[in-house]
Amino acid sequence: MAATAVSATNLFVADYSGNITTLNLSEQNGSYTLEKTHENDGCAPNPSxxxxxxxxxxxxxxxxxxxxxxxxxxxxxIISTDGSLKTVQNTTTPSGPVSGIIYGEPAGQRGIALAHYGGSAVSTWKLENNGSFTENEEFFYYLDQPGPVADRQDAPHEHEAITDPTGQYILVPDLGADVVRVFSWEQESLALKTLESLKAAAGSGPRHAAFYTPSGLPGSTTYFYLVAELASTVTSYAVTYLPDNKGLSFKELSSQPTTGPYTLHRTNAPAEIHISPDNRFVVISNRNDSSFSLPQSNGTIIESDSLSTFALSPDSGELTFHQLWAAGGSFPRHFSISATGNLVAVGLQNDQSVVVLERDVVSGLIGEPVGRVNVGGNVTAVVWDQERALGGLGD
Structure with missing residues (x-):
């Protein structure tokens, strides 16, 4: 008899217990298995x-x-073929790094920009092809007075670093200062140049953001979606590229709750945002909304926060609410969508676990869990190792 094909891929999970955990997700005849295969504590004590x-x-x-x-x-x-990790370097940075993005010329000098929540800073590091790196720059920020939400806006809190679709600019949402900082960078030195920031609504608390180009071509019509943690909103902007690499201009289109038309009984704190691989939907994670009650195999009921999906309009950039669905547990701080778009891996911070949900690539609707693993610490990030997928886990 012919052997049944098995497809598999790895995921990497960071959690506050100090570990990076490798998970293997395999599929055979429509049945999935998710299991831990490796752990590495080389990013301890608080991988974020x-x-x-x-x-x-x-x-x-x-x-x-x-x-x-x-x-x-x-x-x-270094990522080994079996998903295990070999440490190259570990170096002290300013306090509180919670996000990083690689920038620079793909075949030339490259760097990584870090957003420091606790340190109120942005730092950059030059990268070598072997994984080693050296510090390049540090930028520290201060507030003259606390923002409207004093307990969360006592200082600038840089929360994410992303690049625009052309790779010309680095953007950093600042939850404490209610701005999105914008930088260009110099090709040889990778030095950042501060440009005019996007000012968000006072007290909104910008956290994470995503760009959308309907054509998929960098430099064409571009939209920007900003998730505000304190206001629980997603705001849409039309983006214009200024001449001579002088920055970006933002025109606000609309702002709406990240949970769409649903009225919540608890304060929501949205976290992550991603555009689907087919460029048709945007997905946002919501924490502390407790929108769902999930029955468990042992007869108990657990509360679950949510993932919301909005359809993207290629003509206007507007968001149309599409679905609110159970994230699988408590505090989905981070999630990532597989390259084929048919699976969503969710990092449940308070449940100290990762759940993988199925997703219909035609309708864009998220569905039932296909796997769940407890990792032993508050989960902060989960990413797919798509380059080493064995068979792809496609549709």
Whole structure:
């Protein structure tokens, strides 16, 4: 008899217990198995974010350093074919790094920009192809007075670093200062140049963001979606590229709750946002909304926060509410969508677990869990190692 084909891929998970965990997700005849295969504590004590350099087989991890008066750190790893990690370097950074993005010329000098929530800073590091790196720049920010939400806006809190679709600009939402900082960068030195920021609504608390180009071509019609953690909103902007690399101009189109038309009984704190691989939908994770009650196999009921899906309009950039669905548990701080779009891996911070949900690539609707694993610490990030997928886990 012919052997049944088995497809598999790895995921990497960061959690506050100090580990990066490798998960293997395999599929056979429509049945999935999700299991832990490796652990690495080379980003301890508080891994907060993972960035993969797929073309070079490297993974970068940010350690937030949550202890009082603690610095953070940046660590790099070589990804082995079996999903295990080999440490290359671990270096101290300003406190509180919670996000990182690789920028620069693909075949030339490249760097990684870090957003430091606790340190009120942006730092950049020059990268070598072997995974080693050196510090390049540090920018620290201050507030003259606390923002409208004083307990969360006592200082600038840089929460994410992303690049625009052309790769010309780095954008950093600042939850404490209610702005999105914008930088250009110099090709040889990778030095950042501060440009005019996007000012968000006072007290809104910008957290994460995503760009959308309907044509898929960098530099064409572009839209920007900003998730505000404190206001629980997603705001849509039309983006114009200024001449001579002088920055970006933003025209606000609309703003709406990240949970769409649903009225919540608890304060929602939206977290992550991603555009689907087919460029048709945007997905946002919602924490603390407790929108769903999920029956368990042992007869108990657990509360679940949610994932919301909005349809994207290629003509206007407007968002149309599409679905509110159970995230699988408590506090979906981070999630990522597989390259084929048919699976969503959700990092449930308070449940200390990862759940993988099926997703219909035609309708864009998220469905039932196909796997769940407890990792032993509050989950902060989960990413797919798509470059090493064995068979792809496609549709």
């Amino acid at each position: 974010w993972l960035t993969i350099d797929a073309g070079r087989g490297l993974l970068y991890c940010m350690n937030e350093g949550l202890a009082e008066n603690s610095n953070g750190s940046l660590a790099s790893f």
